[in-house]
Amino acid sequence: MNKKTATRNLDDIITRVEGARLRVSEHHIVKVIGISKYSSSDDVATLYEAGQRAFGENKVQDLREKSEKLDELPIEWHFVGRLQKNKINNLIDLNPSLVQSIDSLELAQEFNKKLEAKGKKINALLQINSAKEDTKAGVMPEDALSTYKEILDTCPNLKLKGVMSIGAHVEDEKIIKESFKTTKKIFDELVPLGAKYCSMGMSSDYELAIACGSNMIRVGSTLFKD
Template structure:
């Protein structure tokens, strides 16, 4: 099993390298977040031993359990799922990135909890780039207000934007959604400051569309199935 996961992981890394070659980018500019939801700790530990450090979970309890069971390792933890404000207190002690902030209320809670333990938390603002009602994220026109609010925070660092594209058999059809996220980032860079708001990252692209996302400027890709195999829900 471990051999299978390593071969799948290396295949994904190869896809990233080729995608970067095709658009003239450095593969080292892409952070691969391995999304391990529902998969055993052994898979995560095997990848850690192989040199993969960024891992994502989409449920707060699953992330809390994973961080606890893996322990104090070199793992970098990303929360990527629908964020309930009352769950933030359970993750701030160890999570490194919260990628799914989409309202000021969540930023306020992250700041409150992080300040209590004097710990810096990196966050991304999730934007609904697909227009689908079932997907989380702020509306594009709400982004400026959220970033303006974030400018005054001390323990919360807004490092960029996150978006989930429409699932499509042909990934080319979602290129405009990725392009929208990059355009939104570029149009809001005037809100950057020296500390709280630095919009260098775009987290977009998953197993089926990572190549298109990279060609449109992704700096983080969130890959689950292509590494861990199909999930048991």
């Protein structure tokens, strides 16, 4: 991907995000995370030059390779994939800005234990399976508040900063919207406990997610298209 294409893609997304956020409120700020799992380090560097600063990876190994290759760039790296317990130490060593996929109390407690052993702290989001789909990870909406509070109480080294969810995997926009609204309602109840980020919306549905209150979107294919 060349600089011209990267700039065009980023400008297009920023224009759409601006339109969507202003329909919510002129004070509503949305952070864009570029999901680079199918893209090269060179493409990430090109988008960085075009102005994109935060990128997310789904696999610990890919995050390691790209962050090491692009070490000279002060990129804000996010981990957004499903995390296996045996990869936690490797991820901690990479020191990502935000781990968006804490999908259970058990994972949080294991993560906290390994963070304590290393004397480190990491920011994270609790993943909610708001559409209640078998193919998705995350805590069920009815358990989200209690799980979030228990992680706050029992995992001092894992610093919860909000919630993440993936919109319902269906064609019906009304159902997708309901899944986003479910997550936003939970997020609103967690704001008094320090929640800052409601991460929802991807390339196919980020405008709808913003309309439902998302303040962090994760876009890959629309940002990295040739």
